[in-house]
Amino acid sequence: xxxxxxxxxxxxxxxxxxxxxxxxxxxxxxxxxxxxxxxxxxxxxxxxxxxxxxxxxxxxxxxxxxxxxxxxxxxxxxxxxxxxxxxxxxxxxxxxxxxxxxxxxxxxxxxxxxxxxxxxxxxxxxxxxxxxxxxxxxxxxxxxxxxxxxxxxxxxxxxxxxxxxxxxxxxxxxxxxxxxxxxxxxxxxxxxxxxxxxxxxxxxxxxxxxxxxxxxxxxxxxxxxxxxxxxxxxxxxxxxxxxxxxxxxxxxxxxxxxxxxxxxxxxxxxxxxxxxxxxxxxxxxxxxxxxxxxxxxxxxxxxxxxxxxxxxxx
Numbered sequence: 673x674x675x676x677x678x679x680x681x682x683x684x685x686x687x688x689x690x691x692x693x694x695x696x697x698x699x700x701x702x703x704x705x706x707x708x709x710x711x712x713x714x715x716x717x718x719x720x721x722x723x724x725x726x727x728x729x730x731x732x733x734x735x736x737x738x739x740x741x742x743x744x745x746x747x748x749x750x751x752x753x754x755x756x757x758x759x760x761x762x763x764x765x766x767x768x769x770x771x772x773x774x775x776x777x778x779x780x781x782x783x784x785x786x787x788x789x790x791x792x793x794x795x796x797x798x799x800x801x802x803x804x805x806x807x808x809x810x811x812x813x814x815x816x817x818x819x820x821x822x823x824x825x826x827x828x829x830x831x832x833x834x835x836x837x838x839x840x841x842x843x844x845x846x847x848x849x850x851x852x853x854x855x856x857x858x859x860x861x862x863x864x865x866x867x868x869x870x871x872x873x874x875x876x877x878x879x880x881x882x883x884x885x886x887x888x889x890x891x892x893x894x895x896x897x898x899x900x901x902x903x904x905x906x907x908x909x910x911x912x913x914x915x916x917x918x919x920x921x922x923x924x925x926x927x928x929x930x931x932x933x934x935x936x937x938x939x940x941x942x943x944x945x946x947x948x949x950x951x952x953x954x955x956x957x958x959x960x961x962x963x964x965x966x967x968x969x970x971x972x973x974x975x976x977x978x979x980x981x982x983x984x985x986x
Contacts, residue, residue, distance in 0.1 A: 683914040685887055689973035690833050691823040693879050694840065698816040701872035704864060707805045710747060712786050713758045716769065717746045719783060729775075734768035741765065756817045759810045766803055804857050808865060811854030815843050823972050829941040830969040831895040834888040837880050844873045887912045894966055896944050900933050910962055918958050925959035928952050942967055 678684050702709065720727050734741040742765055747758040762769070773779045773789060784790070788798030819840045822828065828836075846852070853865045883889060890912045893901035901909075903926045910922060932951045936944035945963050949956055 685913065685969065687830070687969055690837060690880070691820050691972045693837075693876070694816055694819050694823065696879070697840075697872045697876045698813060700875040701812060701816070701868050702809060704868035704871045705805055705809060706864065707786070707802055707809075709759060709806055709809050710749065710755060712802075712806065713747045713755070713762060715780075715783055715786060716762065717744050717758070719780065720744060721746070730765070730768065730772045733772045733775075734765045737768040737771065738765060741768075753817060753820060756810065756813050759806060759813070763803075763806060763810065766806075770799060801858075801861070804855060804861065807855045808853060808857065808861075812847075812869070815840065827940040827942055828971045829895070829967055830888070830971045831891045831893075831941055831966065833971050834882075834892045835895065835897075837876070838882065841873060841876055841882070844869055844876070848873070891966055891969075894945075894963070895941055896936065896948070899935070900930060900948075906959070906962070909966065913962075913965055915962055915965060916958065921958035922962070925954075925956040928954040929956055929959060 674684070674686055720730060731741045742761055744765075745754075745758045745761045748754045770787065770789070773783060773787060779789065786802070788800075788802040819836060822836050823833070847854070848866060848869045851862070851866070853862065857865065881888070884892075890905070890909045893905045894909065903923060906922055906926055907919065910916060916922075929948060929952045932953070933948060934951070936947050938944060945967065949960055949963070
């Protein structure tokens with residue numbers, strides 16, 4: 673679709689949902705790990721959701737081992753942020769969970785396999801490995817979840833996208849360089865852990881353009897962090913978006929706004945620019961038009977998807 677539209681209008685700017693890219697990057701990370709954590713969460717929750725008679729023994733085991741019982745949470749594959757809390761709840765009662773499945777005579781074979789239990793219903797070394805991998809995935813998923821939550825803020829702007837994606841890449845690269853897997857693990861696990869991180873970095877760099885001269889890189893200074901953009905940066909963005917060739921008007925607006933500029937104290941880019949332009953006593957039509965276009969470019973499509981979900985629920 674974009675290619676066809678671009679053939680008619682070369683000034684069209686491609687914008688996609690960057691939260692989707694982060695979500696898919698997390699999936700690529702999990703593809704390398706030897707366990708399917710989504711399958712584990714789904715199967716375990718499914719086992720206890722069938723009847724309360726199965727939950728009661730688990731509650732007793734949990735109260736004996738942990739002192740209290742934490743209700744399991746199900747994961748919804750279409751909801752990006754439901755996996756992290758589901759894994760946390762699973763790990764909260766992990767010892768009790770393993771004890772429960774080892775104690776029952778009719779433990780399902782699939783659950784025995786995914787949790788690393790022996791066929792005779794006893795725990796083996798592989799069960800400990802499964803736990804380490806689940807904890808490792810949870811530790812790394814926090815990185816992706818934080819990035820997704822930032823992109824899903826109500827007031828996130830396209831000027832912040834480059835920094836969000838760059839921070840995610842730097843975080844993953846730092847973990848690789850410093851061999852920081854986030855959890856205690858065996859030497860045999862380390863190569864796969866590094867590979868999972870590298871796999872996610874490779875995918876992220878494939879689907880997000882980290883060149884500083886692309887349009888997201890050129891809009892980056894408009895986040896007003898850490899300072900007001902330079903005139904050259906304003907011109908570069910204006911040219912990138914093919915808005916106007918009125919350099920004189922843009923220069924006059926820039927000088928007028930620069931004189932009255934004070935760093936806003938909020939993190940809302942939309943409100944910050946409103947304050948900056950309102951403080952200027954001169955007319956800034958060229959710069960105002962530039963910013964109205966920049967801030968109208970959507971950073972993510974989550975708001976549209978929320979509307980679709982609401983429509984489907986009616």
